[in-house]
Amino acid sequence: MSSVLVINSGSSSFKYQLIDAESEERLASGLVERIGEATGHVSYDTPEGHWERSLEIPDHTAGFDVMLAGFSEHGPSLDEHPPVAVGHRVVHGGARFFEPTLITPLVLINIEDLSDLAPLHNPANVEGIKAAQHAFPDLPQVAVFDTAFHQTMPPDAYTYALEASIAERLRIRRYGFHGTSHKFVSEAAAEFLQRPLTELKQIVLHLGNGASACAVDRGRSVDTSMGFTPLEGLVMGTRTGDMDPAVLLYLQRKTRMGVEELDELVNKQSGVLGLSGHKDMRDLTRAADAGDEKARLALGVYVHRIKRYVGAYLVELGGVDVISFTAGVGENSAIVRTRSLSSLEGLGIEVDADRNEAPNTGPRVISTDDSRITVLVVPTNEELEIARQTLQATGARK
Structure with a gap:
């Protein structure tokens, strides 16, 4: 019974969910927060219960170790539900990424380069990716971009009436966000209406x-x-x-x-x-x-x-x-x-x-x-x- 581990990483925290690849059931979820502070905090949820603990979590890599310990202590076992991949929420894909993308060294460089457009988000997303690569070195890692769904906007919709050479040099245009949610909901609405x-x-x-x-x-x-x-x-x-x-x-x-x-x-x-x-x-x-x-x-x-x-x-x-x-x-x-x-x-x-x-x-x-x-x-x-x-x-x- 394979699974997918989904990571949403912030600068001092990350949320995660383990999702069954076939049934799409959420097997476990949790939050690792206050990373880098004197005392970190972890919460962990499964259908069987809720657990919390406080401990020092110096960086995201240590946070992944704590997450893995939660799976070992409270289940589900990753041996019984082995992840086939790790999916990462990445806030900004610029105009470069318009679909979910396997993370290679070049892709990671591009995500880091786009940090100028999302300085509060992309660097934190990169930290989560690197920690996941350390924890799961043999698993494919995939970036799913908040901006990707909106890459189908026509130029008339995404272009600002700003002096063109400045806008082009500094990559100033409308990108849009919440794309993952908008995609999910628009497809779920069609399925619900059976249209x-x-x-x-x-x-x-x-x-x-x-x-x-x-x-x-x-x-x-x-x-x-x-x-x-x-x-x-x-x-x-x-x-x-x-x-x-x-x-x-x-x-x-x-x-x-x-x-x-x-x-x-x-x-x-x-x-x-x-x-x-x-x-x-x-x-x-x-x-x-x-x-x-x-x-x-x-x-x-x-x-x-x-x-x-x-x-x-x-x-x-x-x-x-x-x-x-x-x-x-x-x-x-x-x-x-x-x-x-x-x-x-x-x-x-x-x-x-x-x-x-x-x-x-x-x-x-x-x-x-x-x-x-x-x-x-x-x-x-x-x-x-x-x-x-x-x-x-x-x-x-x-």
């Missing part, structure tokens, strides 16, 4: 602490809200989303804020947190219901931006068959779903209040029977998508 993916025009709304919208035309991403970085697009937990870039120039002139301060402001101190003081959508909606005007405004700004992108993609796609909500907010916030699509009945979108409010954890329809556009909630599973693409890249699955 061919190649016949559907879809909008996928990945709404979590980070959020993005994607226009999917017959299985291909043709536009997405995130751009050169994950800052562009929808309002997020702590990020501004779309904003006149001259605001940053104005702030620099008026306040003498430096580049690092501005980066901190727009990425970590803004969004719904900056507007309301609440980062979590559950806290925000409770405060808005209680009459907090800042929370009400933040919620209004949040859903207004979603509605703007829905309208834009309806036009860009020339009509839409399916709109899917996914990720933490999209899957769990009925009020966000309702308000994001309110007053769009003239465009063929009608949300059924009872269906939208009904508790459910699986894929489900929340539109009315008369709605011309089907509205779904589709739970995302990026780790499973990485496992699938890893098997495809290694030839273990066609």
Whole structure:
């Protein structure tokens, strides 16, 4: 019973899942965090239970040793479920990588070279890859890129109207992110509706602490809200989303804020947190219901931006068959779903209040029977998508 080990590595932590290659069942998952600190922390989950421990974890290689010890102590046995490959989430593939890619020394150099475009993510992804190569020297390692799904965007959609030679020299263009989730959800929506993916025009709304919208035309991403970085697009937990870039120039002139301060402001101190003081959508909606005007405004700004992108993609796609909500907010916030699509009945979108409010954890329809556009909630599973693409890249699955 072979398996795939999926790794999502950060600078001081990594998450992992062991997934059965045939049944696609999650056999185990865990988090190794506080790497490099005086005391690290490990959590480990299987269907049989949950375990935690604290110990020193000096680097990612040591973190893999701790992970392997968890398999030995708590199961499942890697002898009984031998991994056939290790799949890695890599945030930025630039314009070079448009499919899951077997990691060779040259590929690793390219991933490191793209660190200029994702300085907080790609170096950490590289650390995870190197640690996995040390732990599993005989296994194929596969990079699955967040940006890859969006490499089908046409030049009209990914090109900024910036002076061309500067943009080309510094690789400035729209790349898009959350591609693994958008791919998984658009395919899961087609499967759930029992309709061919190649016949559907879809909008996928990945709404979590980070959020993005994607226009999917017959299985291909043709536009997405995130751009050169994950800052562009929808309002997020702590990020501004779309904003006149001259605001940053104005702030620099008026306040003498430096580049690092501005980066901190727009990425970590803004969004719904900056507007309301609440980062979590559950806290925000409770405060808005209680009459907090800042929370009400933040919620209004949040859903207004979603509605703007829905309208834009309806036009860009020339009509839409399916709109899917996914990720933490999209899957769990009925009020966000309702308000994001309110007053769009003239465009063929009608949300059924009872269906939208009904508790459910699986894929489900929340539109009315008369709605011309089907509205779904589709739970995302990026780790499973990485496992699938890893098997495809290694030839273990066609």
